[in-house]
Amino acid sequence: MSSIEEKITANFDGIEVRKIEEGRIEVKTKKEALLSTLNFLKDEGYGHLGLVSCVDRIEEGIFELVYILSRYLVGGEVAVDQASLIVKTEVPRGNPTLVTSVKVFETAEPYERELHEMFGIVFSGHPRLTPLFLERDIDLPPMRKDFDTRKYVEEEFESIPPVED
């Protein structure tokens, strides 16, 4: 049986597969091919979406989306010592839109909602992109690198006067 790295490279062109540490394989894919990659990996048994995250690479002008996949089962048995996959894709910071992966992995729903709120990424086709954690609107999504939380605190909270009796 060929390894998962070989299978991925055989099935998709222009995909980069690389081992980054013990038990972790990085898969870099194009934005357009993301859904088909995730679908393919799910069919290969990588049915456990652990995390959807985003890294703001501000110098390169991109958001790097990170999907971490692992296996629950291998051939009906609990998967032991199987590598996890770190699937990555890029969206431009100027126009951060991406198609939602909720249809492939139900788990992605709250994660994408959070990323929408914290980074301002728009997931098209997502069932509810309503605010999850924040109470008030912040002009710039707070987890972006150019959002200065200390300045925000200065301006919004420290400027409120104490109550004088």
Added chain:
Amino acid sequence: MEIISEKKKGGSSRELELYFGPQHLGMIGNFSITLNVRGDRIVRAEANPGYLHRGFEKLMEGRSWIQNFPLVCRVNVIEPGSMEMVYSTAVENLAGVKVPPRGKYIRCIYLELSRIASHLFGLWAYSKTLGFETVGGWAMYHRDLILDLFEELTGGRVYNIYIWPGGVRRDLPEGFEERTKDVLHEIGEKVPDYNQTFFENRLFHERARGVGVVSREEAMNTGGTGQVLRATGLEYDIRKVEPYGVYDEIDWDVPTREDGDAYSRIMVVRDEMIESVHAIFKLFDKLPGGPVYNKIPNPFKWNIPEGETYVRLESSRGELGLYLASDGGRKPYRAHFRTPSYPHGLTILEKALAGESISDTGNIMISLYVTAPEIDR
């Protein structure tokens, strides 16, 4: 705060919207659920988190690698130990620091102790919700005995910051092993009482059996881990699946149940506690000598090479992960916690509540081990 708003729906039966939490006697933690009910059946439930959001991941980007320890352990108040462990391991992976064998053993002992403490807290919350205040009182007392051990070890009752990149902060004090064993014996002697009063009690069985069923397929589709999955008969435990520390050097079992309901989950928790007690004895038996930590560079000038890592381990609630990226500087570039309660509380809870009765909301929520600070971060 319960505010009821009425919505006319077609037909004669009305659907009500009921706010459950954050200020509510049945709510453990600062969390809220909006229930749509018809009669006393829940039609739809929507989790509403965010009351404890502090923006940890943003704050971590502004503090140095070492300064982040006090932050990290506050992500989960109930079990800070595993939080320290996941962050330390990630930093070690990035910086290439090794841990000496004695350090690894002590880490595992500490982690198992905090797992028991966390499960006892969960038992308190659960039994209190079902009205077994006595059992809750015992559980709280036994948890306190373990916290006393932590206090002796580190000086802190809840937030210990004991695990450190390169090992643990200091060696076990003299006589610690005996005192730990005494405490575990004391808890162990109480197990028949716990069984008689709670785990074998008909009231508990009637309240918990067949309630909040999460099938194996459902759990696997929605990112369930920990007890949620083990209560469906799958022996999925990161300590076995991807061993860290010294869990592969001792011999222990993964307890499971078959039905996937609240009862199975709580029974898995009970068996896990007992298994952890045995594991601690075995760890003490094998405890090697030697140093407990490897020196790390001056933490105030510690630049960690560029790279990224994903670490996962088994906390008392399920799979806990941390995605940590460095750009070669003194501070993390990005950190993102994968907390087990996140899928449990936001996806699985909403599904499990539908169709159940209102009075079982707390029952289901706590049996899924939903912990609000972990979700909100």
Added chain:
Amino acid sequence: MDRRQLIKWLKEPLKMSNKYSLHVVYFCTGCGIIEIPPSITARWDAERFGVKPVATPRQANLFLITGYVSLKTLKPIIRTYEQMPAPKYTVAFGSCPIDGGMYWDSYNTINHLDKYIPIDGYIAGCMPRPEAVFAGITHLWTLIDEGKADGYKKYRRNYSQYRSNQERLYGELGWPPRFETEGLENE
């Protein structure tokens, strides 16, 4: 009961019964809550001090604000506080409500809680141990005795200031409704 106590009871029965039956609102606002279950169960037993959690704010007269207050939590805190009948006391836990504590630079936690609701006392520590909680409670008794725990009166006197601070955070606060403050200033 010694004579002095008895005289106090006869003179000011209401104040004394308030003091010895502090009923706590059941609201977990922050991470300090983790020390409350040990305090109210057998080992530390807060009921020795007359402290007991109750179900609704309408029955309570003590509000323990256990830790950091995020923006989303402050709103229920204000609502809960206003629902409590006077006399009511608030005690804040830990360094976070005092000045932000370790979350001083977080975009979602407010730094000085006493800008939004009055606080009668703070318990220092991160987080306060059960003993510290009890020290805080017994100190609150002294304050009540001396008439210094008068946060709720301060709230009424300076209602417009508190309200405008709250509204600076949230914009228009729909609920609780604004009270008539005419004629309350001198009470």
